[in-house]
Amino acid sequence: MFSSETFAQSHASTGASSAPVYQPFLKQLADGVSADRLETDIRILAGFENRHTLSDTTSDTKGIGAARRWIKREFEKISEECGGCLEVFYVNGTVGGENRIPEPVQIVNVVAVQRGTADPNRVVMMTGDIDSRASNVMDAETDSPGANDNASGMAGTIEAARVLSKHQFPGTIVYAGLSGEEQGLFGGEIVADYALENNWRIKAVLNNDMIGNIVGINGVINNTTARVFSEGTRPTETDREARIRRFTGGEVDSPSRNLARYIHVMGEQYIDNLDVMMIYRLDRFGRGGHHRPFNDVGLPAVRIMETNENYNWQHQDIRTENGIEYGDVIEHVDFDYAAKLTALNVVSLAGMAKAPAPPSGVEISGAVRPSTTLSWDALNPEQNPQLEGYKVYWRLTTSPVWTYGRLTGNVTEFTLENIVIDNYFFGVASVSEEGYESPIVFPGPIGSFGD
Known part of the structure; x- marks a missing residue:
């Protein structure tokens, strides 16, 4: 049986990191x-x-x-x-x-x-x-x-x-x-x-x-x-x-x-x-x-x-x-x-x-399957020339913060293998070429930031 710590370690080893890229420019602004x-x-x-x-x-x-x-x-x-x-x-x-x-x-x-x-x-x-x-x-x-x-x-x-x-x-x-x-x-x-x-x-x-x-x-x-x-x-x-x-x-x-x-x-x-x-x-x-x-x-x-x-x-x-x-x-x-x-x-x-705009049209599926699939609409490239791709996130339902994340590339659908939909909450962020991320969008109309 996996403990929470073991689970986190196992996913960290597969590149499931939730930390956005550190941006020195933002630190300069703060200072x-x-x-x-x-x-x-x-x-x-x-x-x-x-x-x-x-x-x-x-x-x-x-x-x-x-x-x-x-x-x-x-x-x-x-x-x-x-x-x-x-x-x-x-x-x-x-x-x-x-x-x-x-x-x-x-x-x-x-x-x-x-x-x-x-x-x-x-x-x-x-x-x-x-x-x-x-x-x-x-x-x-x-x-x-x-x-x-x-x-x-x-x-x-x-x-x-x-x-x-x-x-x-x-x-x-x-x-x-x-x-x-x-x-x-x-x-x-x-x-x-x-x-x-x-x-x-x-x-x-x-x-x-x-x-x-x-x-x-x-x-x-x-x-x-x-x-x-x-x-x-x-x-x-x-x-x-x-x-x-x-x-x-x-x-x-x-x-x-x-x-x-x-x-x-x-x-x-x-x-x-x-x-x-x-x-x-x-x-x-x-x-x-x-x-x-x-x-x-x-x-x-x-x-x-x-x-x-x-x-x-x-x-x-x-x-x-x-x-x-x-x-x-x-x-x-x-x-x-x-x-x-x-x-x-x-x-x-x-x-x-x-960052690019938050993704729109985010949907989720995975009932009675050993995997979870997220999909979303492609962002307008003219409005978002800095777009590099997207990042899917998930967390335990009792966690106040997003714990795990994985870059997907510039696609509009991504499947998390062996991540059961029933056990977590999920979301999607857009990511710029420099690594700036949008806020995370929960699937469905409940989490939508609008078009």
Whole structure:
């Protein structure tokens, strides 16, 4: 009888390795993220005093209007430095008659698009939130610097653009500052609709919401872990797809879950002293984030954030009561930690944009056979000139990560001999000539990243 260790050794000897090729370029990108630049940007954003969705839009020094105009200027400066490589614009929508937005107001998002050289409509996206809030969610006047929630995530998105815009990628990278998060996730909804209307084929949304705090309300101080929240079954799943999932599995293999696994691998390979925790949940209990509107329309999206939150420093008026400090102020942000999580985004975005598109049309067969066969559609060679071939993966059904993998060459079907379909979960990734891999795609509609 084989033990798990013996099984792993036996497959390693036949070339069944799950580790993607190490890419020095990605390590260089990670090392290029600057904690000092992040500190500067977080201080500027916090210095607008109040970025509430309903706050001042005309002042040049205070309110959400000043903040979004500054963000747009920063993206434009980055674009100038790379010879106009970014398309920078606002994506707007009017919202009113809601519990937290009683009167009509413009929700203004700032978007910067770095077009891919081969497949400009294939998109990976990083987002941060522009707005902030005080204790009363309807209070648009009280100072609410929102240094960690979410100047940290917004500054990280700007810094990612600085680092990645120096290079070209086959796929498109989008950097977005989203508004209206505290009032109801409206900015994400507006941008998700815009993406669908403009035929963006979104393969990943990395939402960064609070990436700068290391001091937890539980007393833990930790700068070596990060959380990635990902949804299992998509809300857009049809009855037919649910019936397929019941018999084939896939509850933990949605594209969002396999996106989280991709980020986990990137963290292990390229970010020093960081353990990426995959949380199998859409978000924290009773909380929400701007990845959800993308999930709501069936797009792969995750939330990246700190592990140890301090609720006294979130959604609070700045004050001291009974010796306890309240408020989301700059003194509570760890800039080195924010740089570490920004670098995690950078290598994940770059890896996906460098790789070919995730395979589509992935199917599996092997009932009552001593082997498992996976098949998929050939990728468009014009959109994926870097394609070398594909890689099939498998893991025990109780394993959170992909354990075994085998390169197939540039084929559209591959059989794993003496690997019984009933005992494992399976998936397929595309691989570039340089060894960059796409996220892994679970067979059937449950795991599809879309065409």
